[in-house]
Amino acid sequence: MGMHSAARPARDAQEARLRLRRTLTPRLTRTQAIITTLFVILGFATTAAMRGNSATNILENTRQSDLVSMLDDLAQREARLQSEITRLENSRETLLGGDQYEALNEAKRRAAALGRMAGTEPVTGSGITLDISGNLSAVTLLDAIQELRDAGATAIQISDRNLRVRVVASTWFADSDNGVTVSGTALAVPITISVIGDATVLTPALQIPGGLADTIGSGGATVTITDSEDVEITAVVPLPAS
Template identity: 45%
Template sequence: MSEDERSGTGTGWPEPVEPARPEGPAGEPDPRPEAPDADELSPLAPVEPAGPVERPVDDGPSDGQPTEAAAAGGAGAAGGGRGRVSGASVMIAALLALLGFTLVVQLRTTSTDPAAGATRQEDLVRILSDLGQRETRLRQDIAALEDSQRQLRSGEQGRKAALEEATRRADELGILAGTLPATGPGLTVSFEPGTGQITANRVLDAVQELRGAGAEAMQISGAGGTPARIVASTYFLDGENGGLVVDGRRLSGPFTITVIGDPATMRTALNIPGGVVASVQGGGGNVIVEDRGTVEVSALHDPLKLEHARPVS
């Protein structure tokens, strides 16, 4: 092929030769049977080459750099990849933020009392021990009540047990009310006036300390007059010449309180710093506390006369 033919195509290769259009009268089809269809000869229809067509090879730049089209395509692909990665990153970040918010809310909801968190380990152990002991006592009380219930429901034995239980409670209430005498271990507490007078407030303080220490029955006696039973409604007043008025009864000093209960516990309660013994000694008097293996509280308190209430069976 000559140089003129290669330069005429602009690519260095000859242009494909189109089939010749048959000549005939204008507007009439070709009368030949083997003539091609008019649509096939339309200038708009694609023309298939008669043989294989060789594509021009663009050597491109010789320095190994990509062409502009390839660079543009690569840039577009890279841009699309970066867009997809950015969207996934945003979704992951949103899920992580939601998870973190959920964890914070849960921790705040299930957080413990700050006071309990600041408690020392020794205090927590002590609290746990106290709760365990309380649980044990409650279980013992439940077992005792259930046993009493079974005895009360079991025929003749139940009636006997019910009578015994009622008698025991009546005796306890009689001792507390001061209508029954009582005996048992306890103390005698003697108040001796010195340079100062034994006032009613000092005696009342001693009675309250003894009650707090578990005293079950008490009576007070003086140098003159009959002993007086001490119950919940007992009152104390200062009398003449250093005496006392206890529930309307006049007593002269020195005074002695006889009490039934645990001797060690009651003695400790009376001798605490700033307690009854210290206050009486500070006022010029003296207090003598003696343990007794058996003491008797024989004074009785007159029962109240009820006007409206009546016991029922």
């Protein structure tokens, strides 16, 4: 039987702790590392396959008319994005062309658009209003705002009988006793969401299967969507003190 040299005693407590840590720490061999990696890849592939099958089943069970509506909505969104790209490219060419009058007008248009997005100015224009009553949660309201933004809304206001709140990028939502709290303002249901944008795009987008109307209905609330040529948004976000 071979002889083994005795381990040198630790010089101090710190060295003893380091030796103990090395002894207790499991060492992953190359084979174990390969097996672990294979299990991770297998788990990821299984999850992806399950999600793919779920999406396929949903599409297979959807009526043809609903699929057509969904495709129309996607086509409208694509057309709207392409139109925005074209407008921005034209603006860029105008600014680079040296036409000071056009450049000034474009700067004014940009300032107005930024004011609408930041919520610092009242806005009036065509769009839609949504009257929501019943059991409304903060999560459902957040979904509604996201749907409206995806459909091209340029300005949004949420109000009850007494209070109004402008919706901007920093707006937050929470549940309250009688309704929802929007950026610290408690609003009681029923509420009205005033939206400025293209009604011919907004309304169909909200009514597609699985869209906003279905989401609100499944949560126990009801929504009435009305097109309007004169949507007035008066709530503003105060500018920060300099």
